Amino acid sequence: MSGDIIFIDDDLDLLAAQTQGLELAGFAVRAFSSGADALKQLTADFAGVVISDVRMPQMDGLTVFRRVRDIDSDIPVILMTGHGDVPMAVAALKDGAYDFISKPFAMDELIQSVKRAVQTRDLVLENRRLRRLHTPDTPADALLIGESAPMRHLKDVVARMAEAGVDALITGDTGVGKARVARALHALSPRRAKPFVHIGCAALDEETYAAELFGIEARPGAARVTGRLEKAHKGTLFLDEIDSLSLSQQARILQVIETREIWAVGAEAPRSLDIRLVAASRADLTQRVRDGHFRADLYYRLSGVSLRVPPLSERLEDVGLLFQHFLLSASARLNLPAPKLTLPAQTYLRRHDWPGNVRELEQFAELYALGLDEARLPAHAAAPGLAEQVSQYEAAVLTETLSLHKGDVRTTMEALKLPRKTFYDKVNRYGIDLDAYRGKLKSG
Numbered sequence: 001m002s003g004d005i006i007f008i009d010d011d012l013d014l015l016a017a018q019t020q021g022l023e024l025a026g027f028a029v030r031a032f033s034s035g036a037d038a039l040k041q042l043t044a045d046f047a048g049v050v051i052s053d054v055r056m057p058q059m060d061g062l063t064v065f066r067r068v069r070d071i072d073s074d075i076p077v078i079l080m081t082g083h084g085d086v087p088m089a090v091a092a093l094k095d096g097a098y099d100f101i102s103k104p105f106a107m108d109e110l111i112q113s114v115k116r117a118v119q120t121r122d123l124v125l126e127n128r129r130l131r132r133l134h135t136p137d138t139p140a141d142a143l144l145i146g147e148s149a150p151m152r153h154l155k156d157v158v159a160r161m162a163e164a165g166v167d168a169l170i171t172g173d174t175g176v177g178k179a180r181v182a183r184a185l186h187a188l189s190p191r192r193a194k195p196f197v198h199i200g201c202a203a204l205d206e207e208t209y210a211a212e213l214f215g216i217e218a219r220p221g222a223a224r225v226t227g228r229l230e231k232a233h234k235g236t237l238f239l240d241e242i243d244s245l246s247l248s249q250q251a252r253i254l255q256v257i258e259t260r261e262i263w264a265v266g267a268e269a270p271r272s273l274d275i276r277l278v279a280a281s282r283a284d285l286t287q288r289v290r291d292g293h294f295r296a297d298l299y300y301r302l303s304g305v306s307l308r309v310p311p312l313s314e315r316l317e318d319v320g321l322l323f324q325h326f327l328l329s330a331s332a333r334l335n336l337p338a339p340k341l342t343l344p345a346q347t348y349l350r351r352h353d354w355p356g357n358v359r360e361l362e363q364f365a366e367l368y369a370l371g372l373d374e375a376r377l378p379a380h381a382a383a384p385g386l387a388e389q390v391s392q393y394e395a396a397v398l399t400e401t402l403s404l405h406k407g408d409v410r411t412t413m414e415a416l417k418l419p420r421k422t423f424y425d426k427v428n429r430y431g432i433d434l435d436a437y438r439g440k441l442k443s444g
Contacts, residue, residue, distance in 0.1 A: 003118035004048030005029045008038045008064060009080070010056045018051075021107040027114065035059035035067075044072040047125055049098070049117040051078045051110075054089065062088065065097050074124045076117035080105075119343060122393060126320070127341050143184040145325050146318030147403040149436040150310040154181070157307050162188035167257065169302040170280040172309035175359030178280040179240060181309055186236040191276055194235030197228055202244035209249055210265050217266040229262050229273060237275045242302070243283040243294060254298045277302075312354040312361065317399045319349050322358060326365030336369055345373060350392050395430040399437075407437030 005027045009015040012033060019031045028048075032038035035052065036059055042050070050068050054061035065077045076098035081089045089100035098120070099113045144155050161168055162185045170178045179198065186196045204212065215227030229237060245253065256262060257277060261270035279302050288294035312319065324341075331338040345368060354360055367373045397416070405411045413423045427434065 003027050003114065003121075004046070005114065006032065006038050006041060006046075006048065006050045008032045008035050008050070008052040008056070008061070010034070010053065018107070018110065022111065022114065025111045025114075027118075035061070035064040039064065039067050039071075042068060042071050042075070045125070046072065046075055047121065049076045049078060049114055049121060051080065051114070054079050054081045062092055065092055065095075069096055074121070076121055078110075078113055078117060123341060123343060123346065126346070127324075143180045143187065145322050146315055147321065147400065148315040148317045149403070149407075150315045151318055152403075152406075154307070154309065158184050159188055161185060161305060161307065163190075164305075165189060165191070165276055166305050167277040167302065168279070169285075169306040170278065170309060171285075171306060172280075172282065173311050173357060174282050175357035176309040176311050177358045178282075178309055179238070180358075181307070182236070182238040182240075182278045182280060185278055186238075186276075189236065189276065191235050195232055196236045196238065197232035198238045198240060199228055200240050201249075202241045204245070204249070206246060206249070210252070214252075214262050215264040217264045217268075219266060224264075227262065227264060229256065229275070230264075230271065232273075232275045234274050235276070237277050239277070239279040241282065242279040243281040243285060243288055247293075247295060250295045250298050254295060254301065257298075257301050312357045316350075316354075317396065317403065319354070319361065320346075320396070320400075322361055323349055323365050323368075326362045327369055330362075330366040330369040334366075334369055339368065339371070347392070350396065391430070394426065395432070398426060398430065398432060402432070402434070402437040407434055409434065 003026075005022055007015065007019055007022070007029050008031075009018070010033050015031050015033060019029045022029045030038075030041065032041075035056060038050070038052075050064070052061040052064045061079050061081075065079065068075050068077050073096060078098055079089050079092055079100040080103060081100050082103050089097070093100060098117050101110055101113060144151065144158065146152075158181060168185060170181050172178050182198075183196060186192060199213070211225065211227070213227050213229050215230055216222075216225040218224035239253070242253075256273065259270070260273050260275070262273050263270050285294055285299050285303070289296045289299050312322075328338050356363075364373065398412075401412050401415055405415065409423070413420060416423070418426075426432075
């Protein structure tokens with residue numbers, strides 16, 4: 001069991017005995033006989049629990065609790081009280097103390113209370129960390145969220161493609177965020193101040209397709225209608241689900257790509273079009289070409305520069321950060337306070353395999369913001385074993401810290417304050433591939 005404990009008691013014999021018991025339970029304990037000395041060690045990022053006796057000379061436990069609350073009101077404080085101090089301790093609980101234990105008490109009672117307090121503190125710090133990471137540096141960062149090795153690779157490719165200004169094809173499973181990648185390509189490009197026009201090809205009607213996309217020339221009694229392609233002039237045109245177009249529709253799009261001209265319905269001459277074309281497909285277009293459902297010439301025009309968006313199953317370490325982003329966005333949109341991440345929800349986020357990808361995660365975040373998430377949480381997610389919770393959290397912290405330090409083992413060990421042997425033991429235990437965090441992505 002991980003967790004830092006600051007233990008305060010002026011009874012030196014009891015202090016030594018309780019410290020030993022907590023250390024045997026796996027906690028790292030710093031023992032103090034003075035509340036003033038203990039408070040000097042506390043900061044707002046303290047990743048642990050404070051345990052204090054109530055009756056002590058110079059500074060009693062209630063004063064210690066109030067001082068801790070001033071440093072960080074979310075640091076759990078457990079008070080140890082004699083029988084006559086119980087009403088006083090109950091009042092402290094109402095003011096925000098985490099727990100109190102009446103003397104004499106069994107060591108296991110204290111250990112169980114500390115374990116719950118450590119879990120609570122871990123959740124608080126995890127929420128804060130995700131909120132800090134949520135703040136984007138650029139508009140593209142707000143669209144491409146994640147610090148995993150696959151996402152860092154994707155961001156690098158998007159940045160290079162955006163500056164090049166070439167047409168592009170985005171592939172990936174349903175719900176992975178292809179539209180977000182398209183918007184990032186636009187946001188990072190020289191065309192960023194011009195329109196971004198998103199066309200869902202699956203929703204286009206065969207009869208109105210030409211008028212909707214290419215427009216209608218002015219005629220007696222009717223004004224000219226500007227098509228959606230022309231609205232993207234000087235900007236970016238995003239054709240989502242391009243595999244849904246019929247062969248005749250594909251032919252018209254191919255003509256636009258080749259000539260950079262559009263013919264409005266009823267026009268006698270074409271209009272020039274300056275666009276950057278980005279297309280997306282969830283289907284395997286090479287197979288669609290073989291099956292005769294997609295034009296080979298259009299495919300080759302589109303696939304010269306392409307990128308694949310990885311499914312969420314290939315970057316599970318990004319789930320927490322994505323969830324926090326979607327939760328804050330949903331809470332702002334619904335005008336609700338963003339709820340804190342609970343242990344059952346945290347467990348569900350880490351254990352679920354997210355077959356619906358980013359879209360499924362976004363939907364879950366909205367349910368969570370509305371307080372309707374319980375229906376989505378399987379019964380086993382609410383009560384995982386303690387050892388499993390610790391392992392999940394420890395593995396997540398390791399992978400996230402490796403991502404932040406780009407796979408640098410030395411700086412990761414320093415950040416986590418881990419000896420070399422302990423670090424490599426944990427890396428092996430959780431099957432972490434260090435090369436993946438150094439930018440050496442596996443093929444496939």
